[in-house]
Amino acid sequence: MTPWLIALRAILHREALRFTGQRGRFVAALVRPLVWLVVFAAGFRAALGLSITPPYQTYITYETYILPGLLGMICLFNGMQSSLSLVYDREMGSMRLLLTAPLPRWWLLLCKLLAGTLVSVLQCLVFLGIAAVWGVRFPVMGVLAVLPALLLTGLMLGALGLMLSSIIRQLENFAGVMNFVIFPMFFLSSALYPLWKMREGSPVLATLCGLNPFTHAVELIRFSLHLQPALPALGWVLLATLAFGAAALRGYDPARGMQGKTLKGG
Amino acid sequence: MTKHVNGIEITGLSYSYGAKRALDDLHLQVAPGQFCALLGPNGAGKSTLFALLTRLFVAPQGRILLAGQDLARSPRAALARLGVVFQQPTLDLDLTVRRNLMYFAALHGLAGRAAEARVAAALDRLGMAERAREPVRALNGGHRRRMEIARALLHDPAVLLLDEPTVGLDAAARVAITDHVHDLAAQGLTVLWATHLTDEIRDTDRVAVLHRGRLRADTTAAALRGGESLQSAFLSLTEGAA
Structure with a gap:
C-alpha cells in the first residue's frame, strides 16, 4: 500500500473511531431530521398537494417526498460543521499535526473531507432505517444505489464548507454558517417542495432554487434512492464538487485559524 | 550543497501579518546533533518561525533547509525528516x-x-x-x-522541533522532559527548542535569542550569560530593545 493510501485509511479509521465513541453526537445529528420527518411533515402534508412527478410513479406521501431532502440536510449540517472545524477551533491541533505529514496538502484535505463524508453517510443509513420503520417506502436496492449519491453530496458540501470558511472571515462560528449558508441552501432547494410548486409562488425564487447545487444534490439522492438515472443532477453535483474543491484548496490557509489564537504565545 | 546536511539552515527569513512584521531577515544555523534553545519572550516570533519551519505558513522571503532538504522546493522530503512537538x-x-x-x-x-x-x-x-x-x-x-x-x-527524523513543550507541566515533569530531549540531542538528533524559560537551558547549549522578529544573540548559554544568570542576560537583551 502506498503512503497516500495508508494515510487515507488512517484518517478514515480515526474519524470512524471518534464517531463511534461519541454516541451523543450521533443521536443529536439524527434528532434534527427526525423532527422534520415526524412533526413538520405531519403538519405540512395537508397544505401541499403533490402531483406525480419523476422519479415517482404514483402518488406519494409527503414523508416520502422530503426523505431525500432530509438526507441532504444531514450531509449539509455535517459537511459544514466538519469543514468549519478544519479551519477553526476544534480540530486545530490535529490539523497542524496532519499538515506536517509528508504528503500533498490537497490529498490531506481530501482525506479529511472523505472522513467527514463517511460520518454523514453512516448517519444517513441509520436515518433511512428509521424512516423505513416510520413507514416511508423506498426500494430496498435504493439503499445501495443512493450510497454514491450521498458520498458525492457529502464531498460537495464539505468542499463548499471548507471554501466558505477559508475565504469568508465572518464565518468563524456555526451560527453564521446556519444563517447565511445552511438555511438559504436548504430552503432555496427542492428538499421540502418541488420546484414546480415553488415556481407557482415565485418564478424568481424557483430560478434561484434551480441554480442552487444543493437542489441538484437532493434530486440526485431522490432519483438514486428510487433507482432512476439523474444525469443532469449528477453533472451539476460533480461540477460543483470540483469547483468548490479547487477554490477550497486555493483558499485554505492554516494561518487563518491560528492568528490571534495559538500565535499569541510567541 | 550545505555543510549542515542533517541540521537546520535558515537564511533571510521574513514574515508579516499584514503590516506587522513577525520575523525580519532571520538567519540561523543549527548543526547536526546540536541542542539549540530558541529563547524569546511572548510575541518574539517563535511560533511564527515554527509555523514556517513546519510549512503551515509559506514564507514569501527566505530559505529553510531541513536535513539538507529545501522546504520550499521539496516540502515532502523535508517534512519526512522532521519531527514536531507543538505548543498546544x-x-x-x-x-x-x-x-x-x-x-x-x-x-x-x-x-x-x-x-x-x-x-x-x-x-x-x-x-x-x-x-x-x-x-x-x-x-x-x-x-x-x-x-x-x-x-x-x-x-x-533528523530534526526535532519543540515549541514550548513544557508549558503547563509541573517542575518534575519539566526537568524529566528537558533531560530527555538533551539526551536525544546527544545521540545525534538536531533539536530546536523554543522557550521563554531560561532554567531549561544548559551552559553548553546553543542559545538563539529572538525578540520582535529579530535575532538578538546567537551563542552558547555560558557565553551569553557571562558572570550573571541567564535570566538577567536574557532580560537585558529583550527589555527595551525595540
Missing part, C-alpha cells in the same frame, strides 16, 4: 495511546508490522507499554508530553 496538545484524548501513535505512523507512511514494531518500541522506551490501550485522557500532562515527543520520533 495535538493528541486525540478519546483515542487510546496506541491508536494515537499508529495514526501518526500512518501519516508518515508506516503501516502493518513496521508501524506496530515502532510503536511498541516507543511505548517501551516511555515505560508505557502497559498503558497502550488506555485513552490518552487518562494520562497526566507529563506523560502526554513524553508521548508526543515519542510520537514525533516514530518516523526516525
Whole structure:
C-alpha cells in the first residue's frame, strides 16, 4: 500500500473511531431530521398537494417526498460543521499535526473531507432505517444505489464548507454558517417542495432554487434512492464538487485559524 | 550543497501579518546533533518561525533547509525528516495511546508490522507499554508530553522541533522532559527548542535569542550569560530593545 493510501485509511479509521465513541453526537445529528420527518411533515402534508412527478410513479406521501431532502440536510449540517472545524477551533491541533505529514496538502484535505463524508453517510443509513420503520417506502436496492449519491453530496458540501470558511472571515462560528449558508441552501432547494410548486409562488425564487447545487444534490439522492438515472443532477453535483474543491484548496490557509489564537504565545 | 546536511539552515527569513512584521531577515544555523534553545519572550516570533519551519505558513522571503532538504522546493522530503512537538496538545484524548501513535505512523507512511514494531518500541522506551490501550485522557500532562515527543520520533527524523513543550507541566515533569530531549540531542538528533524559560537551558547549549522578529544573540548559554544568570542576560537583551 502506498503512503497516500495508508494515510487515507488512517484518517478514515480515526474519524470512524471518534464517531463511534461519541454516541451523543450521533443521536443529536439524527434528532434534527427526525423532527422534520415526524412533526413538520405531519403538519405540512395537508397544505401541499403533490402531483406525480419523476422519479415517482404514483402518488406519494409527503414523508416520502422530503426523505431525500432530509438526507441532504444531514450531509449539509455535517459537511459544514466538519469543514468549519478544519479551519477553526476544534480540530486545530490535529490539523497542524496532519499538515506536517509528508504528503500533498490537497490529498490531506481530501482525506479529511472523505472522513467527514463517511460520518454523514453512516448517519444517513441509520436515518433511512428509521424512516423505513416510520413507514416511508423506498426500494430496498435504493439503499445501495443512493450510497454514491450521498458520498458525492457529502464531498460537495464539505468542499463548499471548507471554501466558505477559508475565504469568508465572518464565518468563524456555526451560527453564521446556519444563517447565511445552511438555511438559504436548504430552503432555496427542492428538499421540502418541488420546484414546480415553488415556481407557482415565485418564478424568481424557483430560478434561484434551480441554480442552487444543493437542489441538484437532493434530486440526485431522490432519483438514486428510487433507482432512476439523474444525469443532469449528477453533472451539476460533480461540477460543483470540483469547483468548490479547487477554490477550497486555493483558499485554505492554516494561518487563518491560528492568528490571534495559538500565535499569541510567541 | 550545505555543510549542515542533517541540521537546520535558515537564511533571510521574513514574515508579516499584514503590516506587522513577525520575523525580519532571520538567519540561523543549527548543526547536526546540536541542542539549540530558541529563547524569546511572548510575541518574539517563535511560533511564527515554527509555523514556517513546519510549512503551515509559506514564507514569501527566505530559505529553510531541513536535513539538507529545501522546504520550499521539496516540502515532502523535508517534512519526512522532521519531527514536531507543538505548543498546544495535538493528541486525540478519546483515542487510546496506541491508536494515537499508529495514526501518526500512518501519516508518515508506516503501516502493518513496521508501524506496530515502532510503536511498541516507543511505548517501551516511555515505560508505557502497559498503558497502550488506555485513552490518552487518562494520562497526566507529563506523560502526554513524553508521548508526543515519542510520537514525533516514530518516523526516525533528523530534526526535532519543540515549541514550548513544557508549558503547563509541573517542575518534575519539566526537568524529566528537558533531560530527555538533551539526551536525544546527544545521540545525534538536531533539536530546536523554543522557550521563554531560561532554567531549561544548559551552559553548553546553543542559545538563539529572538525578540520582535529579530535575532538578538546567537551563542552558547555560558557565553551569553557571562558572570550573571541567564535570566538577567536574557532580560537585558529583550527589555527595551525595540
